[in-house]
Amino acid sequence: MQIDRIDRKILGALVANGRATQQELGEAAGLSPSAASRRQKALEDAGILRGYRADVNLRKLGMGATVMVTITLDSQSEEAMEAFENAVAASPSILRCHLMSGRNDYHLTVRAASIEDYERVHRQEIARLPRVARIETAFALREVVNRTVPPRLLG
Known part of the structure; x- marks a missing residue:
């Protein structure tokens, strides 16, 4: 269309x-x-409008920490990637997961109540994901932009 x-x-x-x-x-x-x-x-x-969602303020619900996690798998085989992706989809704390090009295989976005809460998420969810060789974690200090559509498309 x-x-x-x-x-x-x-x-x-x-x-x-x-x-x-x-x-x-x-x-x-x-x-x-x-x-x-x-x-x-x-x-x-046409599938351009895929649905309608509520924009929930997670900070107001006690989820104040945004955590970016990069994952490198021990193998890039189809079996390893499928096992990892299925486990990520079942993880209750992961909001987004992207397969990446470059040095790391996946980029995850996680929300947690605090750094201490993220430690629990790390131990109980992320560290248990299959086929993970390396995990790197970074904490977002502040959200600068959060858009669902680039403004240039709305012209």
């Missing part, structure tokens, strides 16, 4: 407010509410 300026306006409005009404989407894109609804449905059907 080719998206145009109007679709980008609808996406921008939804990125800013995932609960925007059809009236609000129409106003943002210069369309009637029903036309905005049809455009939104087309974006959903």
